[in-house]
Amino acid sequence: xxxxxxxxxxxxxxPQPSRAVIWLHGxxxxxxxxxxxxxxxxLSGLPPIRFVFPHASVxxxxxxxxxxxxxxxxxxxxxxxxxxxxAGIRTSQRHVEGLxxxxxxxxxxxxxxxxxxxxxxxxxxxxxxxxxxxRLAGLLALSGYLPLATGxxxxxxxxxxxxxxxxxxxxxxxxxxxxRAAASRDALRQLGYDVEWHAYxxxxxxxxxxxxDISAFLRKVLA
Numbered sequence: 001x002x003x004x005x006x007x008x009x010x011x012x013x014x015p016q017p018s019r020a021v022i023w024l025h026g027x028x029x030x031x032x033x034x035x036x037x038x039x040x041x042x043l044s045g046l047p048p049i050r051f052v053f054p055h056a057s058v059x060x061x062x063x064x065x066x067x068x069x070x071x072x073x074x075x076x077x078x079x080x081x082x083x084x085x086x087a088g089i090r091t092s093q094r095h096v097e098g099l100x101x102x103x104x105x106x107x108x109x110x111x112x113x114x115x116x117x118x119x120x121x122x123x124x125x126x127x128x129x130x131x132x133x134x135r136l137a138g139l140l141a142l143s144g145y146l147p148l149a150t151g152x153x154x155x156x157x158x159x160x161x162x163x164x165x166x167x168x169x170x171x172x173x174x175x176x177x178x179x180r181a182a183a184s185r186d187a188l189r190q191l192g193y194d195v196e197w198h199a200y201x202x203x204x205x206x207x208x209x210x211x212x213d214i215s216a217f218l219r220k221v222l223a
Contacts, residue, residue, distance in 0.1 A: 003091075003095050003098055006055060006056070007031070007055050009053040010051065012048060012050045014047075014049075015048060017047070019047050019113070020050045020103045021050075021222075022054070022096070022115050023117065023121070024054065024056070024124050025117075026120050026122075026143075028069040030056075030070050033118075041215045042215055043222075046223060056070040056120075057070070059088070061074055062076045071088075072089070072120045073085040073088030074088050089123075089127060092124050093131070096124060100132065113136055114138045114218065114222065115138075115139050115140070117141065118142045118144065119176060119204065121144070122142050123144045126139065126141050129163070132157060132159065133157050136160055137222055138218075140218075142206065143169055143170060143204055143206075144181065144184075145181050165188065165195045165196065168210050169181040169198070169199055170202035171199050171200065171202070175203075198213055
């Protein structure tokens, strides 16, 4: 049985978009979280882009005392990788695949789609994008890490072996430690992935220099 499509916020930079960016929010946020940055990215001169900001489903999160909030998967331990919620991650993977398929149905080829995400959304971007059976334009991985890393090499799809990956992280991030992200970067590079790495003097957030670098990345992969 197919998963129902997630509800989304959509922003289009022009009529009849031929490019898409599917942007996944972090734990406890929703699709509106990154909606305001679209005009700040200055993507003038590129073909029209549809930004898709889905809302993750609401579920209890163990590390937050079982409180229900929007989450892509449950988090049990502060180190993020002990007792990972594999079932939750794989359910959300199917949801994200459904959003990619909908863009394909609306006339945007996978090679013109960027998958982006922040924190938990970053984890879902790397998990889903590198397993996706069609080549994507690029992966934008912000303040997160590669989940289910031990099984990744066996599950990755060759279609996205050469897909550009942007990883950005705060040096003072108290939520996802810089070391956790750097270990994911190193693991991906050891498998031959093209990872563009940026560290910024910030906490678990996004800053103006990072937005400028994101803009340059999107200009490169969506031209």
